[in-house]
Amino acid sequence: MKNIFFAIAFLYSSFLIGQNGVSPNKAVTPPEIVVFAFQKEYPGKVPVWTMEYVGDDDDEIRYEAKYTTDKKTKALAVYDNLGVLKAYELQIPLSQLPQKAQTYLKKNYPTNAVKEIAVVVDDKNKTTYEVGIQKDSKFYDVVFDKNGGFDVIVEKD
Template identity: 75%
Template sequence: MKKVFLLLILLYGGFLSAQNEVVTPPEKVRFTFEKEYPNKVAVWSIDYVGDDNDEIRYQAKFNTDKNTKALAVYDNLGILKAYELQIPLSQLPQKAQTYLKKNYAPKAIKEIAVIVNDKNKTTYEVGIEKDSRFYDVVFDQNGGFDVIIEKN
């Protein structure tokens, strides 16, 4: 019985330590981030993308200032793939603001971000909570509605 209990403790401890794993990106990725965002401290995570989840993306979450959060996404060669910046509602294109006011209560809006990808395409994502579910409402660079994505 002691052995079973000890095994359970070890498994549980291993599970907990895996949850708090510190990600250290490759030198190229860190160098690029530090060059683009000097004096910013990032919390790094890894995401797997691609058809077979065979491509690694390193995500750097950091604060641009006291109240604004950002996310920079790099491939393993240190090439910036996307940049996401938290913005206030007033910085959304007017067309997107009108759509949101017509379709959602103000308190449903949880976060707003502008995203620029590696092809210099700009989109806007608005995090919405409705019926205890979370959605990203995506707008094009002019504020035109694009798609709603349910988040888990």
């Protein structure tokens, strides 16, 4: 009986230990090289850091620094574990979206469907615009190229 109790206790404790992994959306402290790269690029900004696994096998780590550029404009800088900037995303108003993209949105979506708009610059200096749309209780990113031409729509979690 004593052995059965110990076996059950051991089994339960191993499940508890397995639950102590890092949550991808929980605030983290990135490596010093990542923090240094952020501070060099955006001096005086105070970010909230999160970590995400990306890649085909979720084997690459990305550190995301969320911060505000002024009183309420949100920005996001994404770094790899070596401190290389992989993407920069800045929230913008609808008026800063290229006219071609504005026309597309007005034609295809009601005004209240648009939830957020951002300009995104990746590590290859390619600029795109991402518009967050709420439709049929699902969230989508409608992506436009730098000239406002429709590129793709992606369902988000």
